[in-house]
Amino acid sequence: MPPHASPIANVSSSPYAPKYTDSLSRLTNWSIIESTLREGEQFANAFFDTAKKIEIAKALDDFGVEYIELTSPAASEQSRLDCIAIANLGLKAKILTHVRCHMDDARIACETGVDGLDVVIGTSSYLREFSHGKDMERIIKDATEVINYVKSKGLEVRFSSEDSFRSDLVDLLNLYKAVDQLGVNRVGIADTVGCANPRQVYDLVKTLRSVLKPTTDIECHFHNDTGCATANAYAALEAGATHIDTSVLGIGERNGITPIGNLIARMFTVDPDYVASKYQLHKLRDLENLIADAVEIQVPFNNCITGYCAFTHKAGIHAKAILNNPATYEILKPEVFGMTRYVSIGHRLTGWNAVKNRAEQLGLALSDDDLKAITGKIKKLADIKNQSMEDVDGLLRNFHAYKVAGDHSAIEQLLVLPDEVIAAAPKAVAA
Numbered sequence: 001m002p003p004h005a006s007p008i009a010n011v012s013s014s015p016y017a018p019k020y021t022d023s024l025s026r027l028t029n030w031s032i033i034e035s036t037l038r039e040g041e042q043f044a045n046a047f048f049d050t051a052k053k054i055e056i057a058k059a060l061d062d063f064g065v066e067y068i069e070l071t072s073p074a075a076s077e078q079s080r081l082d083c084i085a086i087a088n089l090g091l092k093a094k095i096l097t098h099v100r101c102h103m104d105d106a107r108i109a110c111e112t113g114v115d116g117l118d119v120v121i122g123t124s125s126y127l128r129e130f131s132h133g134k135d136m137e138r139i140i141k142d143a144t145e146v147i148n149y150v151k152s153k154g155l156e157v158r159f160s161s162e163d164s165f166r167s168d169l170v171d172l173l174n175l176y177k178a179v180d181q182l183g184v185n186r187v188g189i190a191d192t193v194g195c196a197n198p199r200q201v202y203d204l205v206k207t208l209r210s211v212l213k214p215t216t217d218i219e220c221h222f223h224n225d226t227g228c229a230t231a232n233a234y235a236a237l238e239a240g241a242t243h244i245d246t247s248v249l250g251i252g253e254r255n256g257i258t259p260i261g262n263l264i265a266r267m268f269t270v271d272p273d274y275v276a277s278k279y280q281l282h283k284l285r286d287l288e289n290l291i292a293d294a295v296e297i298q299v300p301f302n303n304c305i306t307g308y309c310a311f312t313h314k315a316g317i318h319a320k321a322i323l324n325n326p327a328t329y330e331i332l333k334p335e336v337f338g339m340t341r342y343v344s345i346g347h348r349l350t351g352w353n354a355v356k357n358r359a360e361q362l363g364l365a366l367s368d369d370d371l372k373a374i375t376g377k378i379k380k381l382a383d384i385k386n387q388s389m390e391d392v393d394g395l396l397r398n399f400h401a402y403k404v405a406g407d408h409s410a411i412e413q414l415l416v417l418p419d420e421v422i423a424a425a426p427k428a429v430a431a
């Protein structure tokens with residue numbers, strides 16, 4: 001095995017793999033703040049009753065997330081009761097609740113039994129003018145009061161600037177320095193409208209890292225409006241962020257945030273053993289199915305790891321190489337996640353090596369010439385419509401039976417397209 005190779009991943013031979021250790025990087029030392037029960041509740045379809053919230057919290061805890069973030073107890077009486085119920089489950093994960101930078105919210109939240117508060121306030125001019133109406137001086141004043149109060153209760157506190165990437169950098173750094181001096185556990189950066197790209201994220205996190213105490217953690221929250229939520233999370237960790245907000249399947253306000261499964265897939269390629277040591281990877285599919293059912297959506301077909309064709313190989317060139325060595329076209333090993341690989345055969349992009357493999361699975365001894373002839377027949381049929389595995393198996397079995405019987409004319413017959421198939425074919429094919 002090449003240096004750094006892992007028996008659970010196919011990532012070791014990338015010529016672009018990091019060749020030196022970047023002192024800022026937290027790519028191999030990071031935590032998840034799982035926000036399905038906060039950001040996820042902001043998804044248009046989401047309604048979680050208490051029992052469902054508890055089931056989700058337990059499933060997240062089983063999976064191994066470090067933190068579970070809950071909707072503000074100020075949102076409604078039931079939200080408050082649910083916060084208390086989940087804070088009292090005795091889970092391994094730390095329980096946080098997410099509140100406005102306001103003493104009313106902080107007081108209610110501190111009485112719920114959670115481990116910590118994620119405090120947020122918008123800092124962009126859009127939000128200062130059109131949301132809460134406070135200037136930077138007032139934000140720092142309110143932040144100071146809330147943070148001191150939460151700390152006086154002995155709880156963990158994170159302070160975050162909503163819409164960080166449309167906020168003035170000098171304003172942001174002044175605010176973060178002020179809250180850092182107050183002794184927050186973490187500061188947060190939020191790409192609330194999904195406008196940031198990985199390079200901007202890297203720059204902002206790196207700058208922030210340089211002004212904070214080394215012991216202050218950095219949490220990042222990325223919306224996916226322009227498709228960068230997972231890449232931005234990766235860039236943030238490269239630049240020294242310590243915590244990433246996720247939700248299951250990425251559910252959240254609008255089209256949501258970094259999906260936990262995407263983050264796992266991405267980070268697995270960096271340090272598979274580290275990721276496998278923290279999270280119960282084979283439970284990811286059940287976790288996603290739980291949320292998909294709860295909010296009445298399908299797991300997307302192209303979901304990382306668990307999408308229904310995430311480990312399906314189709315084109316003949318791919319199929320041959322995959323059958324020889326799965327590392328050729330797979331960066332992740334399906335079995336690590338409790339998934340299985342599938343080679344699709346019954347289509348016009350198939351190749352004789354894939355057909356040979358299927359014949360071997362069926363225990364049918366056929367020569368290479370036989371298999372090439374059968375492949376030709378599959379392609380002719382598949383030019384009209386894709387063939388099922390049963391169709392392909394039937395063809396292989398019949399060919400084999402005629403061969404054993406020495407019935408050459410039956411084989412010839414088998415290899416031509418029947419008249420009724422030609423007649424039923426679309427005109428261009430029949431001609």
Ligand SMILES: CC(=O)SCCNC(=O)CCNC(=O)[C@H](O)C(C)(C)COP(=O)(O)OP(=O)(O)OC[C@H]1O[C@@H](n2cnc3c(N)ncnc32)[C@H](O)[C@@H]1OP(=O)(O)O
Pocket residue numbers: 042072074075076099100101102120121122131132133162192253
């Ligand atoms: C980007 C994000 O996702 S942040 C998290 C979003 N989460 C939520 O909104 C939680 C669910 N929200 C709710 O249940 C309600 O909005 C509540 C309970 C928080 C507030 O409800 P209401 O008092 O009816 O106010 P409303 O929702 O209409 O407006 C928000 C109020 O919070 C203020 N506000 C907005 N953001 C903040 C903030 N970060 N810190 C302090 N105050 C804020 C606004 O100025 C406004 O105050 P106003 O009542 O003086 O106008």
Ligand SMILES: O=C(O)CCC(=O)C(=O)O
Pocket residue numbers: 039098118119120160161162163188189190191192193221223
């Ligand atoms: O609290 C935070 O950091 C993030 C809040 C949020 O959901 C957002 O800004 O999109």
Ligand SMILES: [Zn+2]
Pocket residue numbers: 039192221223252253257
């Ligand atoms: Zn958000």
